[in-house]
Amino acid sequence: MQAKTPTACIVVIGNEILSGRTQDKNVAWLAKSLNETGVRLSEVRIIPDVKQTIIDTVNLCRKTFTYVFTTGGIGPTHDDITSDAIACAFGIELELNKEAAAILENQYGKEKLNAARLKMAEIPVGATLIANPVSAAPGFSVENVYVMAGVPGIMQAMFDNIKHTLTGGAKMLSRTISAFTTEGVIADKLTAIQNNYPEVEIGSYPFIRNQRLGTCLVSRSTDETKLVSAHENIRSMLLAITQEVTEEDLAA
Amino acid sequence: MQAKTPTACIVVIGNEILSGRTQDKNVAWLAKSLNETGVRLSEVRIIPDVKQTIIDTVNLCRKTFTYVFTTGGIGPTHDDITSDAIACAFGIELELNKEAAAILENQYGKEKLNAARLKMAEIPVGATLIANPVSAAPGFSVENVYVMAGVPGIMQAMFDNIKHTLTGGAKMLSRTISAFTTEGVIADKLTAIQNNYPEVEIGSYPFIRNQRLGTCLVSRSTDETKLVSAHENIRSMLLAITQEVTEEDLAA
Numbered sequence: 001m002q003a004k005t006p007t008a009c010i011v012v013i014g015n016e017i018l019s020g021r022t023q024d025k026n027v028a029w030l031a032k033s034l035n036e037t038g039v040r041l042s043e044v045r046i047i048p049d050v051k052q053t054i055i056d057t058v059n060l061c062r063k064t065f066t067y068v069f070t071t072g073g074i075g076p077t078h079d080d081i082t083s084d085a086i087a088c089a090f091g092i093e094l095e096l097n098k099e100a101a102a103i104l105e106n107q108y109g110k111e112k113l114n115a116a117r118l119k120m121a122e123i124p125v126g127a128t129l130i131a132n133p134v135s136a137a138p139g140f141s142v143e144n145v146y147v148m149a150g151v152p153g154i155m156q157a158m159f160d161n162i163k164h165t166l167t168g169g170a171k172m173l174s175r176t177i178s179a180f181t182t183e184g185v186i187a188d189k190l191t192a193i194q195n196n197y198p199e200v201e202i203g204s205y206p207f208i209r210n211q212r213l214g215t216c217l218v219s220r221s222t223d224e225t226k227l228v229s230a231h232e233n234i235r236s237m238l239l240a241i242t243q244e245v246t247e248e249d250l251a252a
Numbered sequence: 253m254q255a256k257t258p259t260a261c262i263v264v265i266g267n268e269i270l271s272g273r274t275q276d277k278n279v280a281w282l283a284k285s286l287n288e289t290g291v292r293l294s295e296v297r298i299i300p301d302v303k304q305t306i307i308d309t310v311n312l313c314r315k316t317f318t319y320v321f322t323t324g325g326i327g328p329t330h331d332d333i334t335s336d337a338i339a340c341a342f343g344i345e346l347e348l349n350k351e352a353a354a355i356l357e358n359q360y361g362k363e364k365l366n367a368a369r370l371k372m373a374e375i376p377v378g379a380t381l382i383a384n385p386v387s388a389a390p391g392f393s394v395e396n397v398y399v400m401a402g403v404p405g406i407m408q409a410m411f412d413n414i415k416h417t418l419t420g421g422a423k424m425l426s427r428t429i430s431a432f433t434t435e436g437v438i439a440d441k442l443t444a445i446q447n448n449y450p451e452v453e454i455g456s457y458p459f460i461r462n463q464r465l466g467t468c469l470v471s472r473s474t475d476e477t478k479l480v481s482a483h484e485n486i487r488s489m490l491l492a493i494t495q496e497v498t499e500e501d502l503a504a
Contacts, residue, residue, distance in 0.1 A: 015455050018293045019426070020283030021470060022457070024276070027298070031272030041270045046279070046296035049455070053295075076436045077456040078443040108436070116439030135458075135465065151458055174271070184328045184360070187368030191330040203267050203301070204329040205274070206387075206403055213387065218273060 005169040005222070006066035007042040008034050011057055013072040013082055014150055015049050025152050026071050033159055038168025039067060049073060054085035062089075062145050067166065069159075072150030074139060076116040082147060083140075087124040090142050097123035100138050107136035130158045170222035175231035176248040178216040179238040182206070186215065189237045197230040199223050216248070257421040257474070258318035259294040260286050263309055265324040265334055266402055267301050277404050278323050285411055290420025291319060301325060306337035314341075314397050319418065321411075324402030326391060328368040334399060335392075339376040342394050349375040352390050359388035383413045422474035427483035428500040430468040431490040434458070438467065441489045449482040451475050468500070 010030055016022040024046070031041045042065060047053050054073075061068045073082030087094045100121035105113050120137040123129070130139035130146065132154055139148045139158045148158045183206055194202045200221040207214050217234050221227040238245045262282055268274040276298070283293045294317060299305050306325075313320045325334030339346045352373035357365050372389040375381070382391035382398065384406055391400040391410045400410045435458050446454045452473040459466050469486050473479040490497045 012296075015453065015472075016457055016470065017279070018283055018296070019424070019470075019472065020280045020287065020293070021426075021428070023280045027269070028272045028275045031270055035272065041272070042300060044264075044270070044296070044298035046298075048294060075456070075458060076439045078439070078446050079455050112436075114436065114440070117436040119439075120436075134460075151460065153460055172271070174273075176273070184364075184366065184369040184372075187328045187330070187371075188366070194330050201267065203331050204327070205268055206327060208386075208403065208405055218268065218271075220267075220271065 005172075006039045006167060008039050008067040008069060009043045009045065009061040009065040010041065011054075011061060011068060011070045012044065012046040012150075013049060013054060013070055014046070015079075017046050018048055026150070026155055029152065029156060030069060030071075030159065033156075033163065034166075035172050037163050037166050038171045039166055040169075040172065049079050049081060051081050051085045051088070054082060055089045058086060058089045058145060062143065066144065068145045070145065070147050071155050074120065074137070074147060074149055076119050076137075080119075083122055083124065086142060086145065086147055089145075090124060092124050092126065092142070094122045095125050097121050097127070097129070097140075099129055103129075103136055103138060131161045133157050133161075172220050172222055173224055173227050174218055174220045175227060176216060176218045177231065177235055177238065178207070178214055178246050178248060179242055180212055180214045180244040181238065181241050182213050183215050185241060186237065190217070190234070193230060193233045193237065196233070197221075197226055199226045200230040202230065202234070257424075258291045258419060260291050260319040260321060261295045261297065261313040261317040262293065263306075263313060263320060263322045264296065264298040264402075265301060265306060265322055266298070267331075269298050270300055278402070278407050281404065281408060282321060282323075282411065285408075285415065286418075287424050289415050289418050290423045291418055292421075292424065301331050301333060303333050303337045303340070306334060307341045310338060310341045310397060314395065318396065320397045322397065322399050323407050326372065326389070326399060326401055328371050328389075332371075335374060335376065338394060338397065338399055341397075342376060344376050344378065344394070346374045347377050349373050349379070349381070349392075351381055355381075355388055355390060382410045385409050385413075424472050424474055425476055425479050426470055426472045427479060428468065428470045429483065429487055429490065430459070430466055430498050430500060431494055432464055432466045432496040433490065433493050434465050435467050437493060438489065442469070442486070445482060445485045445489065448485070449473075449478055451478045452482040454482065454486070 127140040134154045203218040205216040379392040386406045455470040457468040
């Protein structure tokens with residue numbers, strides 16, 4: 001079943017993430033949105049604004065995963081090199097895309113559409129545009145690679161415009177429960193439950209809240225019946241140890 | 253100069269990040285902390301709790317980068333498989349580390365040191381322990397690979413304990429300035445400044461604040477004189493366009 005679920009890799013292109021200046025917010029949002037379309041996020045790579053690194057990473061990932069989503073580097077400034085790198089990765093040329101140029105002319109007017117802005121209409125030959133309702137300059141896709149903006153509000157609008165084109169598999173469902181007990185106390189009992197439910201992926205995540213240690217248990221499966229059953233086993237196991245148990249309602 | 257700066261790759265091991273359930277906070281913190289030691293974060297990979305994926309990723313990254321830091325998967329539950337995977341990656345055995353076992357016995361007491369907790373003392377033969385002042389169970393390093401906890405408070409304490417062992421190069425310095433103007437307006441002038449300062453890496457990052465578009469310009473270099481000079485050029489360029497310019501004081 002796992003093998004049939006389409007997979008995705010996000011390639012975050014951005015020195016600003018690697019320097020620690022900017023906290024990435026795209027990965028968590030895209031992870032959830034992909035799951036809603038039945039696509040499983042299987043890997044994320046955060047790489048610098050270096051052309052050869054982008055080319056090598058995209059070429060490897062597009063062969064490994066069903067879909068690749070890149071974020072960042074499609075603006076008008078000198079450090080925006082993603083479109084060029086994607087064209088090189090596919091061995092195709094960049095061209096002034098007439099549709100994209102028309103969108104930009106409509107946005108800025110003829111007099112303000114300078115060379116830098118027009119650079120945002122340089123798109124690999126044969127690519128499909130991804131509409132950008134926030135700031136006009138479009139993203140694009142080539143085969144299974146979707147090239148999107150890095151600004152979260154723009155990236156989200158772009159993804160919402162293309163998600164209907166993705167072929168999803170079974171949606172991953174989840175149940176989450178947390179308790180003020182520690183992993184060391186529950187580990188053996190949890191292993192027994194995991195062994196009884198091979199179709200359910202049970203994750204255990206320790207946390208510290210108000211200086212107290214707790215554990216959050218997330219069950220995930222495409223099979224709702226088995227998911228609910230595994231989750232109820234976990235709940236019973238926890239309640240036998242502590243009454244401080246909280247059900248959490250999370251989408252993924 | 254770039255080639256002499258030690259590089260780092262962070263390998264985030266965690267289904268909870270790939271599902272979107274947990275927002276990663278370790279990358280930005282580690283990026284800044286590494287920079288303070290003169291090590292450049294060059295790539296991040298977020299991978300699932302799959303043993304072979306961990307092995308393959310670590311083996312590739314430890315040959316490519318000066319240092320590799322993993323986060324996550326060293327607890328006592330069934331989904332904590334990092335230590336086992338690291339041992340396999342290096343082709344060495346896991347053993348019950350006596351020093352780690354003594355730390356855990358001191359933490360939990362003999363009667364509460366069950367098999368699950370003792371699993372956290374199973375460390376690759378010959379590894380160096382990384383102290384964990386928060387919850388006792390240590391991380392470890394093998395050659396250039398540092399294996400740390402995923403909980404941010406614990407990871408940070410572990411890193412603070414090992415950072416003096418890293419060999420750093422020149423520290424990357426930075427200056428940041430933002431203005432309510434758009435990239436399309438300044439792109440050509442910015443390219444000219446970038447061309448005049450090849451030793452300075454100038455990044456341009458659009459933002460939306462209070463529904464207004466702006467641009468944040470980050471200059472980074474190990475050469476402070478050239479950095480300050482490039483930054484002053486950028487400031488003058490911006491002030492000729494708008495008075496709405498803000499200097500930002502950021503560490504990296």
